[in-house]
Amino acid sequence: MPDILIELFSEEIPARMQTRAAEDLRGLVTDGLVEAGLTYAHARAYSTPRRLVLAIESLSAESPTQHEERKGPKVGAPQQALDGFLRSTGLTLDQLHTHEDKKGAFYVAHLTKPGRPAADILAEVLDRTIRNFPWPKSMRWGSGALRWVRPLHSIIALMVTEAGAEVVPLDIDGIVAGADTRGHRFMAPDTFAVSSFDDYAAKLKRAFVILDATERAAMIENETRNRAFALGLTLVDDKALLAEVAGLVEWPVVLVGEIGAEFLDLPPEVLQTSMREHQKFFSLKDAEGRIVRFVTVANRETADRGETILKGNQKVLRARLSDAKFFWENDLRVVRTQGLTGMAEGLASVTFHNKLGSQKARIDRIAALAREIAPLVGASPDLAEEAARVAKADLQSAMVGEFPELQGTMGVYYAKAAGLPEAVANACKAHYQPLGPSDDVPSEPVSVAVALADKIDTLTGFWAIDEKPTGSKDPFALRRAALGVIRLVLGNGLRASLNTLFSTANEIAGPRGDSFADINEVRAFFHDRLKVFLRDEGIRHDVIDACLAMPGNDDLTLLVNRARALSDFLKTDDGENLVQGFKRANNILTQAEAKDGVEYSFGADPKFAETDEERALFKALDTAEAQIAPAMAAEDFAAAMSAMAALRAPIDAFFTAVQINTDNQVLRRNRLNLLHRIRATTGGVADLTRLEG
């Protein structure tokens, strides 16, 4: 069973694409081999900035022989049909067999498809894989037509058996597969031949290339932590940066550099962002959380142990941080002299969306809405409005102009510098939250008010101008905004009517063109988002439907409390059986009502009860109703559900003992009216008719 080594050697592959590309190479090649009838024991892919590598162990040496009996035309069929069959099978008439069935004799071709050598199959699969590789972006180069992420220079395609290594014959637009590669671009640029994967990996290491990206990342991380520890510092974790840097080097060399003392007063977020975004540096912090050193990862060793490299990097960083310091000091001067509202002034000339006006107009709307929301969340309306008015001021700061990802973060610093209250300052950052499903939900009342106002204004605004999300397209992140509202409301246990919030937002904004957001549509959009959100909690969509059908379905907290209680209830035996009993009662009742053309809601009378089971059900309903009504009034859904659960046994017993549709019309009507009481009593808790199964 041969082992396979593939290396695709190119100019530098973008770091962000390497891992995915290696996995694609593995997937496409192994799928192709398996489709062609080969098997293998193990396949692993690797990537470096200049190579994608695939190692396959124990590939079958050839594909199995396949036998097929193909049915042909009847004996005596027209010559044309027979000729066609012979052509398609490649046989002559005397090679055909004849078989008999009920309809008579017919020709059969016994076909044997011989197995093919693995090398042939591999060459085909590789050719196809390379020509159709799913790069996010690919290019041509020189005079060729081949596409790759950057110019492809050489290919290793080796089949290794006990007899030795053999090159798989492959020629892709003049790139002929061989057994040769090169080492590190600068430290070992010469070509060398390899004879197996182990030989390849070992020789690469001697040629200053660490093949495995996870090994490179681990080397960088360990070395960085060690160097930090020796300095009494700790590494600021950044997994994304680590992965990227591991994709920028074949031979990582960790160097620790100094940040000029004049920059150490910059906010740590600024230092970290500037160093990460521009220079791909890691940050080291001291015990107080101040960032005091940087780590750069060079791609080579040098005779001066990296001194020149470090000097250069420090110089570049100084220029970068000089810019950042200039922005920081400039911004501080602006907010100290003109306040954050002064900084925000320019937002009047920044367009938010051409149909929704400027950022200033947007902020005015958010401020007015935040005022309205404030009492609902326990915030001071004045503070909420003030916070809304300055929360986006930092978009006009020089710092956020340079580093958009610092929006909000800078706002907090600048608000504090302007002497604004803590709650207002915090809202500058927190009003953007939650940013994603795992981001924290703000809980400070002022932040919550502004966060809700911001998101609701966005949703109703884009709805009014008919820019709704469709399919996978959601350019204004409205799904995220709706989920944000849902999490803000639920996370803070807020009681508010979405309908009221939406119509308040509509009133504040006035018509866009001549239209408003359709409140029912926006609410339906929220309900869809809510289903997705609750599905992750394990709550079925029909359970949510059963609760959505109830009054107050625009109160998310109420709705979700009900859904959670119902979902828990349905997981109990009593719950499951009660629903079955309910459905039975409801079916009989519905059919009778349809047949008789009346609604049996006249009230059942216990005096017509004939059996103990019937009387017991009357009593059970009395008891349940007496418990459910106050429980519902107190929104204690769990208590209401457990009161419903007590109905299960009496209902089951009732159906066993009593026939509803008796000839005695008085009894029949009374029993139907009794069934109606079941429907009415349970219907006050949730619409059980919506439940499936």
Place this chain on the structure above:
Amino acid sequence: MSVSTEKPRSFQEIILRLQAYWASKGCAILQPYDMEVGAGTFHPATTLRSLGSQPWAAAYVQPSRRPTDGRYGENPNRMQHYYQYQVLIKPSPPNLQELYLGSLDAIGIDTALHDVRFVEDDWESPTLGAWGLGWEVWCDGMEVSQFTYFQQVGGHDCKPVSGELTYGLERLAMYVLGIDHVMDMPFNDPDAPIPLTYGHIFRQTEQEYSRHNFDAATTDMLLRHFEDAEAECERLLAFDPNDPNSGKRIVMAHPAYDQCIKASHLFNLLDARGVISVTERQAYIGRVRALAKKCADAFVQTDAGGWQA
């Protein structure tokens, strides 16, 4: 000229070494284009010559103007007028990366001591309707060049593909010479009888042009000139290719492209004057791109553009 292995001592020595290096690699050393452009890419030797099937190899310095980058000569490395060094080879040779690294050696960057990296950076020029894939080249964490394989220019697929190298000369030279402020950089040999720094030559012009670009240029006139250039470009391209005077087929791709360059620079000036709103910006860029595209369409109808080749 032989290339010295000593460290260069001045800005001009770095330029001269690049010229000598790329000449030794077979490039035609062209002179700057005699019009105001925002980058070396605008030189017809790049924009137009990257189109069509004819082979090409050229290198040149291109003075470049970016009116919005004016800082009155005070910023250590930002100016409204600066120099780019541009190399364009079509088809891109397989050893272009090695050739490029050789040029770093030629200007005194010893790759055995420095950390040179190719970091993903895809290039796009919305005004030229052009894009390519490549890298920014980092030397010890500093971007010293752009390296691009042109894929499309003026809306045309580049076949064959050109390899383009762009060096930001001031920044590169400051790095090599160890200078912190561009105005302090020696322009000629510091031991020359009359040593001149970059500041001697350009500090005053940076001030003058910063004032002009930000406050003084007449915007009505610039707008009018933009419209004129746009109209003239289209008018020139509308001529019948058959010239009645010479009896030859003459498509006026280059004169039309001059008008496109003009329109682009006028737009940059209007932008610096702050009279173009965010929404208008896109519209202006679209108008320049439309001109560039028409010029590209015209160029591929010429001999140099591979017409009937």
